[in-house]
Amino acid sequence: MARYTDAVCRQCRREGQKLFLKGERCYSAKCGITRRTYAPGQHGQGRKKISEYGLQFRTKQKAKHYYGVLEKQFHHYFEMAENKQGITGENLLKLLESRLDNVAYRLGWASSRPEARQLVVHGHFTVNGKKVNIPSYLLKAGDVISIKEKSRQSEKFKSVLEGSGGRPVPKWLDKNASTAEAKVINLPARDEIDFEVEEHLIVEYYSK
Numbered sequence: 001m002a003r004y005t006d007a008v009c010r011q012c013r014r015e016g017q018k019l020f021l022k023g024e025r026c027y028s029a030k031c032g033i034t035r036r037t038y039a040p041g042q043h044g045q046g047r048k049k050i051s052e053y054g055l056q057f058r059t060k061q062k063a064k065h066y067y068g069v070l071e072k073q074f075h076h077y078f079e080m081a082e083n084k085q086g087i088t089g090e091n092l093l094k095l096l097e098s099r100l101d102n103v104a105y106r107l108g109w110a111s112s113r114p115e116a117r118q119l120v121v122h123g124h125f126t127v128n129g130k131k132v133n134i135p136s137y138l139l140k141a142g143d144v145i146s147i148k149e150k151s152r153q154s155e156k157f158k159s160v161l162e163g164s165g166g167r168p169v170p171k172w173l174d175k176n177a178s179t180a181e182a183k184v185i186n187l188p189a190r191d192e193i194d195f196e197v198e199e200h201l202i203v204e205y206y207s208k
Contacts, residue, residue, distance in 0.1 A: 056205035063197055067096045068113050073136065078206050089199030094187045100125065101135035103145060107175055107182050108167050109160055124151040139184050147180040 050058070064074050081091035096102065101110075101117040104125060110116035117135040119125070125132060126146045127139065139145065151157050161180055169175045172192055175182040 053205075053208075056201045059198055059201040060205050063092075063096070063195075063199070063202060066113075066195060066197075067099065067102060068117060069096070069136075075206070078202070089203050090190045092202065093190065093193050093195065093197075093199055095138065097188050097193055098139045098184075099135065100127065100132060100137040100139060100145070103139055103173065103182075103184070106167075106170055106173060107145070108169065109147060109157070124148055124157070141184055141186045143184045145182050145184070152180055 060074070064071065069077070077095045078088075078092055081088050081095055084091045097106075101113055101120050104110050104116040104120060105113045109125075110119055120135045120137075121133055123131050123133045124147060126148055127137065128144055129146075131148070147157055147161075152161065157180075161177065169182075170188060170192055172185050172188040173182050174185050
């Protein structure tokens, strides 16, 4: 599958917002957007007036980069959200939040979504007792995600499980640190998603 292979900090600078793609680096002084707040490229520091379409496009791109989803799959999520009852933009964010790689990241079991995606592909997690190695697997209310028993013995997960503090776990997830398990209580409401995005602009982009 095609993947973005350039420096990921350029994506944050392009969108003018931290997308937390580099794990701990994003919280340090080495963060690319902290050091260079302007957009990348030769004309990055120039002042540009953005059109309505441009704003909608950039909002869609920001959400794609934030969740690490390619265009075809992102559009598929939009179609799924459009066919559900409720507000399309909020439905879209709920679907993206319910991805297995995103949930692993939200639980603090990975320092970034790209790392979480890699850990899922390598088969470190189970859902309801069965190994799942598909990052885009959509979790639902009641599902239980666990770190595999064998994986818990690795240095990577030992440091994760023995650590304290870190990012707060969203209220829609019930994490049990002692058993390395977590349960999806329900899909998040919009005010439980901390991603700063005007999702209605994405709806407008695809509705043209």
